[in-house]
Amino acid sequence: MNRRIPEDVLIEALSTGDLVPESPSHAAVLPRPEGAPRTASEAKPHPIALGDSEGTLLEVAVGPHHPSTHGVFRMDVVLDGERVVRLKPVFGYLHRNHEKLGEGGAYLAAMPYTDRLDYFCSLTNNWAYALAVERLAGIEVPERAEHIRVITAELTRVLNHACLIGFLLQELGSMGTPIMYAFREREKILELIEALTGSRMMCNYMRFGGCRCDLPSGWIEACRDVVEALPRFLDEFENLLSTNEILMARTQGIGVLSAEQAVQAGMTGPMLRASGVNYDLRKVDRYGVYDRFEFGVPLGAHGDVYDRYMIRMLEMRESVRILQQALRAVPAGPIINPKARLRGFKPPAGEVYGRIEAPKGELGFYLISDGSANPYRYRIRPPSFINLTILEDMCRGATLQDTVAILGAVDIVMGEVDR
Amino acid sequence: MNLGKGILKGLVETARNFVGSYYDPARLVTIQYPDERRALPEKARSFPMLVYDGEDPEKGLRCVACKICEKECPPQCIYIVLDRDEKGRPLRRPKIFDLDISVCMSCQICVEVCPFDAIKMNTEFELSTADRFGSLLLHKMDLARPASYYLGLHPVEAGEVNARLAAGPGHAETKAKPAAGPAPAAGTTSGAKPGDSDRP
Amino acid sequence: METLEQIKSRLEAAIPGLGLEIQCNGAVPGQASLVVPPARAIEAARFLRDDPRLALDYCSNVSGVDWLDRVVEEHARVTRVIDGRERVFDECRERRVPGYLEAVYHLYSMRLKHGPVILRQRTVNRVDQARVTSLTPVWRSAEFQEREAYDLFGIVFEGHPDLRRILMWDEFRDYPMRKDYVEPDDYEYEPTPHDDLKEKARRHYPIEADA
Ligand code: SF4
Ligand code: SF4
Numbered sequence: 028m029n030r031r032i033p034e035d036v037l038i039e040a041l042s043t044g045d046l047v048p049e050s051p052s053h054a055a056v057l058p059r060p061e062g063a064p065r066t067a068s069e070a071k072p073h074p075i076a077l078g079d080s081e082g083t084l085l086e087v088a089v090g091p092h093h094p095s096t097h098g099v100f101r102m103d104v105v106l107d108g109e110r111v112v113r114l115k116p117v118f119g120y121l122h123r124n125h126e127k128l129g130e131g132g133a134y135l136a137a138m139p140y141t142d143r144l145d146y147f148c149s150l151t152n153n154w155a156y157a158l159a160v161e162r163l164a165g166i167e168v169p170e171r172a173e174h175i176r177v178i179t180a181e182l183t184r185v186l187n188h189a190c191l192i193g194f195l196l197q198e199l200g201s202m203g204t205p206i207m208y209a210f211r212e213r214e215k216i217l218e219l220i221e222a223l224t225g226s227r228m229m230c231n232y233m234r235f236g237g238c239r240c241d242l243p244s245g246w247i248e249a250c251r252d253v254v255e256a257l258p259r260f261l262d263e264f265e266n267l268l269s270t271n272e273i274l275m276a277r278t279q280g281i282g283v284l285s286a287e288q289a290v291q292a293g294m295t296g297p298m299l300r301a302s303g304v305n306y307d308l309r310k311v312d313r314y315g316v317y318d319r320f321e322f323g324v325p326l327g328a329h330g331d332v333y334d335r336y337m338i339r340m341l342e343m344r345e346s347v348r349i350l351q352q353a354l355r356a357v358p359a360g361p362i363i364n365p366k367a368r369l370r371g372f373k374p375p376a377g378e379v380y381g382r383i384e385a386p387k388g389e390l391g392f393y394l395i396s397d398g399s400a401n402p403y404r405y406r407i408r409p410p411s412f413i414n415l416t417i418l419e420d421m422c423r424g425a426t427l428q429d430t431v432a433i434l435g436a437v438d439i440v441m442g443e444v445d446r
Numbered sequence: 447m448n449l450g451k452g453i454l455k456g457l458v459e460t461a462r463n464f465v466g467s468y469y470d471p472a473r474l475v476t477i478q479y480p481d482e483r484r485a486l487p488e489k490a491r492s493f494p495m496l497v498y499d500g501e502d503p504e505k506g507l508r509c510v511a512c513k514i515c516e517k518e519c520p521p522q523c524i525y526i527v528l529d530r531d532e533k534g535r536p537l538r539r540p541k542i543f544d545l546d547i548s549v550c551m552s553c554q555i556c557v558e559v560c561p562f563d564a565i566k567m568n569t570e571f572e573l574s575t576a577d578r579f580g581s582l583l584l585h586k587m588d589l590a591r592p593a594s595y596y597l598g599l600h601p602v603e604a605g606e607v608n609a610r611l612a613a614g615p616g617h618a619e620t621k622a623k624p625a626a627g628p629a630p631a632a633g634t635t636s637g638a639k640p641g642d643s644d645r646p
Numbered sequence: 647m648e649t650l651e652q653i654k655s656r657l658e659a660a661i662p663g664l665g666l667e668i669q670c671n672g673a674v675p676g677q678a679s680l681v682v683p684p685a686r687a688i689e690a691a692r693f694l695r696d697d698p699r700l701a702l703d704y705c706s707n708v709s710g711v712d713w714l715d716r717v718v719e720e721h722a723r724v725t726r727v728i729d730g731r732e733r734v735f736d737e738c739r740e741r742r743v744p745g746y747l748e749a750v751y752h753l754y755s756m757r758l759k760h761g762p763v764i765l766r767q768r769t770v771n772r773v774d775q776a777r778v779t780s781l782t783p784v785w786r787s788a789e790f791q792e793r794e795a796y797d798l799f800g801i802v803f804e805g806h807p808d809l810r811r812i813l814m815w816d817e818f819r820d821y822p823m824r825k826d827y828v829e830p831d832d833y834e835y836e837p838t839p840h841d842d843l844k845e846k847a848r849r850h851y852p853i854e855a856d857a
Pocket of ligand 2: 494518519520521522523524545549550551552553554555556557
């Protein structure tokens with residue numbers, strides 16, 4: 028193996044996740060060119076020299092149909108030369124009022140709709156919704172189902188992160204190669220997911236109290252083969268990218284976000300941890316059976332685009348660790364709580380907020396039940412939407428080409444942003 | 447300053463992938479569809495179909511027009527009218543069973559809630575058509591498929607269903623949760639066994 | 647973490663005259679919420695964020711909720727004098743409770759890793775006084791979510807830096823997430839044979855629908 032970071036250094040650098048935010052981070056071992064800003068506080072936005080007359084500023088609408096905006100998303104940008112003075116994101120092109128649809132049907136009827144939120148990660152969306160409803164109605168989930176949920180969620184995380192890195196590189200101008208490598212791996216994972224759920228992307232797999240169907244025969248072995256091959260892919264992917272001088276020049280010191288800013292703006296997921304805040308719901312909430320597995324939470328120190336890239340690389344390696352442990356530990360038993368009801372399900376009156384660590388950040392469901400078969404209020408906390416809150420601050424003073432990199436590293440899917 | 451080293455390293459990687467794509471199956475994943483086809487997994491699903499027993503799709507339809515699937519379908523794309531005889535007595539079969547696959551999202555909830563194992567998922571997926579409306583609204587006879595066809599598509603699942611049906615009509619009708627019911631004994635799935643033996 | 651009662655009493659001690667109320671949660675007792683009067687919500691929010699024992703530095707979720715006007719039946723025993731004799735009647739009186747809109751905030755602490763503490767602000771009614779105080783100055787993460795609640799529910803957040811529609815387009819007039827929202831009648835023909843849709847289709851496309 029020709030890994031760039033020696034194993035022991037990496038393991039030491041990863042925090043265990045139970046430590047306070049000031050835990051050691053991997054950032055010390057990341058390569059940095061001379062003179063690049065090293066910490067968030069050192070990085071100063073470029074001074075903006077506002078022109079003395081109106082005419083010197085240029086207003087550009089980036090999007091809605093722009094290859095770098097991940098779908099139909101628009102940024103109204105005001106430029107002074109090449110520097111961004113103001114940036115207002117405009118959403119809603121894909122708005123279908125998902126929350127109203129959820130309130131119009133039974134609890135179960137919303138499950139297939141959650142697939143279409145972040146359509147890259149339908150299994151984690153399913154889990155978040157199932158978790159919220161299970162809390163609301165007090166339904167226990169059998170062990171076997173919990174393990175399968177962990178496995179599917181971590182597979183989803185790997186495919187999401189790999190594709191995100193591919194997209195980011197595509198937007199930085201690396202046409203084709205990284206995204207094709209990522210999609211090749213994604214294809215292998217999608218085949219597993221299809222064999223399990225019957226569908227590649229719109230899985231509709233979880234049910235309140237468990238999962239819809241059991242593992243097909245030979246699935247665990249097939250999954251183990253894919254998981255065992257992942258480290259080699261990650262090594263290659265890192266060889267290809269991590270020390271690439273162009274990538275480093277384009278991403279280091281760009282879009283810097285301090286830990287305070289990130290927390291204040293409600294960032295979650297890899298975006299938050301790239302700024303060095305140790306907050307991973309798999310460790311904090313210990314939902315499912317995550318507390319049985321050993322894994323680290325990678326943290327960044329600079330909070331720039333490169334750290335966001337690197338965090339995702341490292342998180343994939345941690346996901347592989349979880350997968351290896353979970354695949355060994357799947358117990359026998361029922362896949363769904365026998366008391367769970369498919370039809371005529373009515374949770375008690377009350378409300379619940381349930382959240383999980385989705386690949387893009389904290390995905391939460393807030394449900395109010397009035398005791399009837401439909402949720403009275405069905406609200407989604409979409410991570411990619413809220414992670415855009417501070418986009419303008421990250422981009423102010425950057426050049427337009429850097430805003431593309433910054434947006435690309437946020438990891439948004441418009442199906443979830445617009446709902 | 448060793449500028450360019452990282453780029454070179456990356457180029458070595460692309461070269462390795464390029465050469466590997468000629469012989470390494472792990473790098474050779476493209477399938478030349480439609481000339482070449484991948485076998486669909488057992489659980490694959492596209493749109494629902496109606497299963498009938500025997501030869502005659504009219505008579506053998508398992509559906510009794512109980513309308514449970516119509517009620518539970520999230521986007522409301524099923525439309526059923528119960529058939530009645532001249533005296534107006536219900537005949538326990540649908541007169542109209544329409545399914546709009548331009549609306550259907552292949553969620554399989556209708557299959558899970560049907561207490562009579564009458565509606566199952568098909569796997570046909572090459573359904574593109576030039577007619578936006580007509581050909582996407584499937585009627586009863588477009589949806590009907592013989593039980594043997596179902597057995598061919600989903601052998602494991604259909605085998606379980608057939609065993610349940612053979613156990614008597616009473617059994618089939620009282621079963622409350624078809625697809626999502628408690629899993630069959632863990633021994634039938636390979637998932638449990640190897641996992642246990644591998645445990646450290 | 648402290649219980650909600652403790653938080654409530656500490657808040658009331660720190661901010662005199664702040665009338666708080668605890669709303670119980672029948673399904674998940676651990677997720678009961680605090681109802682804060684909008685007029686002083688921002689002081690309460692600052693206290694929750696800055697208090698070292700709570701340190702609720704992270705506002706996870708902001709959600710609008712619509713509660714329609716409702717009629718509650720009240721049963722009471724009344725004594726009336728009829729024909730010179732006192733008689734006890736069971737009387738059922740109906741009382742109209744005016745509806746209101748609600749903004750719900752789910753707060754967590756990233757530093758101390760606890761939560762949630764749930765805050766609710768309620769408007770006076772659903773029509774002309776649908777106002778609460780924006781907590782965006784305290785938690786920046788509320789910025790887009792409050793805009794969304796404004797867009798979909800019509801809750802006006804006073805003090806919000808940039809209160810515009812966010813998901814719907816600017817010219818849109820109604821609030822689609824309200825419970826009494828009526829869909830605009832812009833039906834596009836499709837052949838789904840449900841009766842109510844057929845009726846609509848007939849109105850819009852008399853020829854195709856009958857074909
Ligand atoms: S639930 Fe089954 S039996 Fe009832 S109407 Fe639907 S397909 Fe027919
Ligand atoms: S698969 Fe889902 S959307 Fe399609 S008919 Fe069945 S319940 Fe309706």
